[in-house]
Amino acid sequence: MQQQRREIRAMKLCVIAGDGIGREVVPQALRVLQALLPALQVVEAEAGWDTFCQQGTALPAATLAAARDCGAVIFGAVSSPAHKVAGYRSPIVQLRRELGCHANLRPTLSLPGCGADGIDLLIVRENTEDLYIGEEQSDGDTATAIKRITRAASQRVAQSAYQLALAEGRQRLTIVHKANILPLTDGLFRDVARQVAAAYPQLQVDELLVDTAALKLAQAPQAFDVLLAPNLYGDILSDLAAAFGGGLGVAASLNLGEHAAIAEPVHGSAPDIAGQGIANPVASLLSLAMLLRHWWQQPALAARLEQAVRATLAAGTRTPDLGGSASTAAYCDAVIGRL
Structure with missing residues (x-):
């Protein structure tokens, strides 16, 4: 259909x-x-x-x-x-x-005369929730934003990421999160992505805290294959990766x-x-x-x-x-x- x-x-x-x-x-x-x-x-x-x-x-x-x-x-x-x-x-x-x-696909590729060599990276970002739901409130002294992560959206984007990785002949996928600080929201995203991974034994799946992922991405973007991240982290990391592919003009x-x-x-x-x-x-x-x-x-x-x-x-x-x-x-x- x-x-x-x-x-x-x-x-x-x-x-x-x-x-x-x-x-x-x-x-x-x-x-x-x-x-x-x-x-x-x-x-x-x-x-x-x-x-x-x-x-x-x-x-x-x-x-x-x-x-x-x-x-x-x-x-x-x-x-x-x-x-x-x-x-x-x-x-x-x-x-x-x-x-x-629900899935934002951000490739970073080495283009002729643009950026670094040897990069072929795909960032898959959940696209419908996280802090981007836009639910904020403020009394003038304290401002609060709601970060929403659901099992359904996490499962859906994880399945898309694994399927895309296999379709493109990729070998490795890294789940990005901050579950050590946000165990309920980021923990749910990571756990669901791990559960979905069980159906894709062809892929090597690992995980990184988002700050560590940013450091490693800045040091050696060539080392990554596919990154799977919640909305906010995926947005930031994909713009960081773009710096190695020639900038936002080619992203x-x-x-x-x-x-x-x-x-x-x-x-x-x-x-x-x-x-x-x-x-x-x-x-x-x-x-x-x-x-x-x-x-x-x-x-x-x-x-x-x-x-x-x-x-x-x-x-x-x-x-x-x-x-x-x-x-x-x-x-x-x-x-x-x-x-």
């Missing part, structure tokens, strides 16, 4: 450019995807801070409906207020939860669920360079490649796109953040030429 649903939706993509450079990298990356999928049906929708300022909501009901209908989404970037604004909620966090995208991610998937370049809206046409589209392109591979079940097309991105970087065509002079459009033109 799930495969049938994916086939029905195979040529539909909800495009949410968002704010800032999201409006530059997403349309250019979409041109590349359309070179691979000429029959792609595109549905454009709005979300983000500008949308909130205009409509009073950062994720309009029409956008959520379009995302649900398409199943596949590309989400560019959003700006966020630096302080609490009444009525504002992060649209990408809300979208992940509404669509049930791709996919939010994967049973009924939807959201391709999401990790970088922010970058207001300092927005409108200049020089933003790096690599993260958007590689996120779309993940959508091709994991949602649309098109590994050959995903590999073609990834190879074209790598070949373009290797040829020296790069945006300014990677030491080049190419514009966003020029880089995507070069990728299309290689496709």
